[in-house]
Amino acid sequence: MAMLAKLLVFASMAISLPMGAQVVTQDMAAHARLAQDAERRNDFPAAVHEYQLLASALPKSAEVQSNLGVALYFDDQLRPALAAFHRAIALNSGLMAPHLFSGLAWYRLSNPDAAVHELERAVRINSTDPIAHTWLGYAYSAQSRDEAALKEFQEASKLDPKNIDVWYALGNTWLQIGKESTLKLLVLAPNGARVWELAGEQCQMRGDRKAALIDFQEAAKRRPDITELNERIVSLGGRVAPGHVEDAQSQKVEDALYEKAHDAERESDAAFQRVEQLDPNSYRAHQIMATAFASEKQDAQAIAEYREVLKLKPDVEGIHEALGEALVRSGKLAEGLSEFEAEMKAQPFSASAHMNAGRALLMLGRDDEAGKMLNAAAGMDRPPLETYLLLGKLDVRRREYRGAVTMLTHYTSLETGNSTAYFLLAMAYRGLGERDQMGRAIAQYKKTSEDAKERSGAQKELQAAQSDSEDGEQSLQQGSME
Numbered sequence: 371m372a373m374l375a376k377l378l379v380f381a382s383m384a385i386s387l388p389m390g391a392q393v394v395t396q397d398m399a400a401h402a403r404l405a406q407d408a409e410r411r412n413d414f415p416a417a418v419h420e421y422q423l424l425a426s427a428l429p430k431s432a433e434v435q436s437n438l439g440v441a442l443y444f445d446d447q448l449r450p451a452l453a454a455f456h457r458a459i460a461l462n463s464g465l466m467a468p469h470l471f472s473g474l475a476w477y478r479l480s481n482p483d484a485a486v487h488e489l490e491r492a493v494r495i496n497s498t499d500p501i502a503h504t505w506l507g508y509a510y511s512a513q514s515r516d517e518a519a520l521k522e523f524q525e526a527s528k529l530d531p532k533n534i535d536v537w538y539a540l541g542n543t544w545l546q547i548g549k550e551s552t553l554k555l556l557v558l559a560p561n562g563a564r565v566w567e568l569a570g571e572q573c574q575m576r577g578d579r580k581a582a583l584i585d586f587q588e589a590a591k592r593r594p595d596i597t598e599l600n601e602r603i604v605s606l607g608g609r610v611a612p613g614h615v616e617d618a619q620s621q622k623v624e625d626a627l628y629e630k631a632h633d634a635e636r637e638s639d640a641a642f643q644r645v646e647q648l649d650p651n652s653y654r655a656h657q658i659m660a661t662a663f664a665s666e667k668q669d670a671q672a673i674a675e676y677r678e679v680l681k682l683k684p685d686v687e688g689i690h691e692a693l694g695e696a697l698v699r700s701g702k703l704a705e706g707l708s709e710f711e712a713e714m715k716a717q718p719f720s721a722s723a724h725m726n727a728g729r730a731l732l733m734l735g736r737d738d739e740a741g742k743m744l745n746a747a748a749g750m751d752r753p754p755l756e757t758y759l760l761l762g763k764l765d766v767r768r769r770e771y772r773g774a775v776t777m778l779t780h781y782t783s784l785e786t787g788n789s790t791a792y793f794l795l796a797m798a799y800r801g802l803g804e805r806d807q808m809g810r811a812i813a814q815y816k817k818t819s820e821d822a823k824e825r826s827g828a829q830k831e832l833q834a835a836q837s838d839s840e841d842g843e844q845s846l847q848q849g850s851m852e
Contacts, residue, residue: 398427405441414445425454432462440471448475466495470502473509480719480751482512493522500530507539512752516546534645538654541641548634555627559620563593564628570602576666583608593621653682660692669696685716691723698730706730721750725757732764740764755784759791766794771801782814789818 405420421438428434439454452475455468473489476482489506496502507522523540530536555565570585583606590599590610600610642658649655660675676693679686694709710727717723728743741764747757758781765774778795785791792815799808 394428398424401427405437409441409444412444414441417441418445418447430461432458432465432468435461436465436468436471439468443471443475448479451475464495466492466499466502469495470499470505473502473505477505477509477512478717478719480512480717480721482509482751485509486513498529500526500533500536503529504533504536504539507543511539511543511546514752516543516550519543520547532648534648534652534654537641537644537648538657541638541645541658544634544638544641548631548638551627551631551634555624555631558627559624562620562624563589563591563596563599564624566592567596567599568628568631579606582606587611653679653686656682657686657689664692664696667699669700672696673700687717688713690716691720691726694726694730698726698733703730703734707734719750721747721753721757724750725754725760728757729760732760737764737767741768755781759785759788759794762791762794762798766797766801769801771798774798775802787818789815792818 401420401424405417405424408414408416408420418438418441421434421441424434425431425438435454435458439451439458442448442451442454452472455472455475458465458468459472469488469492473485473487473492476485476488486506486509489502489509492499492502493506503522503526507519507526510516510519510522520540520543523536523543526533526536527540552568555562555568559565566585566589570582570589573579573582573585583603586599586602586606587608587610589596590603591612593599594610594612603610645652645654645658656675656678660672660679663669663672663675673693673696676689676696679689680693690709690713694706694713697703697706697709707727707730710723710730713720713723714727724743724747728740728747731737731740731743741761744757744761744764747753748761758777762774762778762781765771765777774794775798778791778798782788782791782795792811796808796811796815799805799811
């Protein structure tokens with residue numbers, strides 16, 4: 371994705387030296403040419419040096435400050451780049467480049483809120499720039515604002531219809547919207563007809579006709595009014611049993627979520643197919659295949675595809691991390707940790723990469739290193755919720771019970787269905803001698819454990835499909851208290 375911004379620089383970076391009150395000398399023009407020459411050969415330290423000389427000579431030039439910021443950005447000096455962009459904006463708030471690159475810098479610093487602020491301004495200044503729309507979409511995605519991101523990627527796809535990065539982002543956003551609709555459906559009607567129907571569809575895609583038939587029959591018992599279910603049952607060689615219609619009021623919301631999940635899946639498939647059409651051997655095409663294999667827990671195939679992506683484009687954001695997760699699920703902890711470390715080198719402010727590295731270290735019994743990594747993740751923007759569960763596990767293992775209570779209480783305030791968290795919380799309270807709180811935690815542990823046992827096969831099928839790291843987490847639960 372960084373190359374998108376780099377293309378913009380080389381396509382439209384001719385510096386405009388101000389005339390009038392600030393006299394441009396031959397020396398200044400020479401520094402400008404030297405800066406541009408340095409950029410063309412990717413020598414950004416040299417470009418920074420030349421622009422700094424220009425900025426000293428032309429302190430009121432917004433364009434020079436903007437170009438200095440861009441050179442600093444590509445030299446990976448993000449904070450100084452932001453300072454230069456801030457000066458440029460103060461001199462001329464109508465320039466697009468300082469807002470655009472400020473947004474890119476804040477995004478790389480894992481501050482999507484600040485990134486959105488700048489990128490929205492960039493889009494307002496030039497609404498026909500596909501790069502601005504694309505990066506605003508990325509920033510919205512980092513805020514978990516998938517619907518807003520979708521609009522930006524759709525606009526970018528109209529402006530730059532042959533860009534595989536845009537089509538991949540569009541497909542991935544539709545995929546996230548579909549997952550969110552499925553999770554909402556699981557909360558609304560965990561044992562409802564539409565949940566059973568979606569589970570049957572998952573089984574059918576895997577080629578498990580027997581399980582699909584059972585799920586469709588369960589769905590038909592609850593909603594005999596859904597004619598498509600009868601057709602599916604018959605096509606699988608089954609018979610339709612009598613059923614009764616569920617509450618009509620809840621059906622409307624349930625049906626709406628089901629349709630939204632299906633619509634999102636169709637749109638996602640269409641966007642990914644566009645990537646295949648544009649460049650079937652591209653790194654994005656391999657990334658799509660890798661993600662599909664990972665979702666089906668076919669980790670050997672996923673690992674091979676992720677590695678192909680890295681061969682084609684080593685700097686794709688998130689690939690080392692995704693590869694590491696697949697390796698951990700395969701029991702290759704050391705290899706997985708190496709990939710997480712590679713991701714952190716490329717994305718030093720990634721909370722999820724730090725959390726995954728901490729998880730692997732915890733599984734390897736390297737507790738001190740795990741603690742440093744997990745605490746680093748917790749201090750970053752929007753850390754994954756699992757960070758607090760892992761910190762709680764680590765504190766219990768270390769017998770640092772007060773810290774465990776803090777972490778696990780925070781976790782269970784947001785995730786109420788994880789029996790492991792309540793078990794650990796009970797252990798922490800026992801260690802502190804707080805028997806009343808321990809009793810309440812044990813009661814919650816028993817309740818959530820029973821809920822898990824009673825959970826329908828359809829729920830388990832769909833929840834497994836939404837979780838990319840369930841197997842690795844289960845392994846951790848088995849080994850983290852040893």
